[in-house]
Amino acid sequence: MARLLYLYGIALKDEVEDKEFSQMKTIDGKNNVEVIAYGECAAIVSPVEVEEFGEEVLEVKTNQMDWVQEKAYLHHEILMELKEMATLIPMKFCTILESETSLEKKMDAHETEWAILLQKLSGKEEWNVKIYNHPGQLKEQVAEHHPDIQKKREEISQMSKGMQYLQKKKLDQFIDEQVVQEQQSYVNQIHRDWSDLCEETAEKKVWNKSVTGKEEDMCWNCAYLIDKEQVEKFLSSVTKANEEGESTGWHIEVTGPWPVYHFSTLSKSEVE
Structure with a gap:
């Protein structure tokens, strides 16, 4: 044969x-x-x-x-x-x-x-991190603590009932926009922190709920190439972020180590 x-x-x-x-x-x-x-x-x-x-x-x-x-x-x-x-x-x-x-x-x-x-x-390993957020929990925090929202609510309370209805609709939309901004700001900052512990990173596709099957929004999906000596510190940082973000609906999944799928391809490395 x-x-x-x-x-x-x-x-x-x-x-x-x-x-x-x-x-x-x-x-x-x-x-x-x-x-x-x-x-x-x-x-x-x-x-x-x-x-x-x-x-x-x-x-x-x-x-x-x-x-x-x-x-x-x-x-x-x-x-x-x-x-x-x-x-x-x-x-x-x-x-x-x-x-x-x-x-x-x-x-x-x-x-x-x-x-x-x-x-x-x-001497390096690939670890993958997915960050999820429950928007309902974060929305509560934003609505309660954002100074512009508190000010707007006071202004709305002085309006007529007809105007209040319209302005409350606009305020809800503004809060939703702030939630999205908070989500992006959070993942950007935490990614910068983790990048300091890594040799290289590879951002991956963020999947919607129909794919993940989760109630939370996937806000971040990234692969990290980490020196083995830094892995424990990296994982400790992930654990700390998980604990600190729980009250505002954040959940972080970390998996690995994997074969270095995202860091081993060069222009000529494909076997044709």
Whole structure:
């Protein structure tokens, strides 16, 4: 049977040449993980069969949600295991090479760039942070403490009932606008504080409630590349922010460490 190579990631050769991979799971569950060295780098791969991972077969299978979910989860689990063994440039799901010769051509083209990137990523971890806010709780705080709102309420109380109705509508709209401003101001400030503890950050898409399934608004979604020596301090800062923001409806979710998905792609790092 013709065999292809499924590429999981690129590591520094010195970090993986003495590692044991024979017991690791693979994307097809049939073949073992192999390490193919080139220069300072090494590709971590496993052979796969054309009948299961060939280009035409994948065009069909990548439209089958059950298959995609199963294999994508397995791909991620393999990367999670590999990152514990070495600094890793993780490859995208279903990065397939036609042969070892094809892989060596890619390694030849990108080995220098990959080696530099791996040195940069050495000793660092990716952590993801999502910040949510319950707008009802924050709205109560804004309505109670914003000086302009208190002044406006006093002015409205002196108006006729007809005018009060219209002005109260405008005031409610103003309060909603202030809530949005408060949310943005909060995440901007806390992001600046956390950025001081990080090597690099990558802002991600903020999802609406129909996607998150939460009652709270997602106000921030970001990945942080952190030196391992700073991780404890970073997580302590997140915990403190969670505690301090609870009364105004703030909730922070932090997950990690992950493979460095958001910090390992350079212009030439994609395996075509």
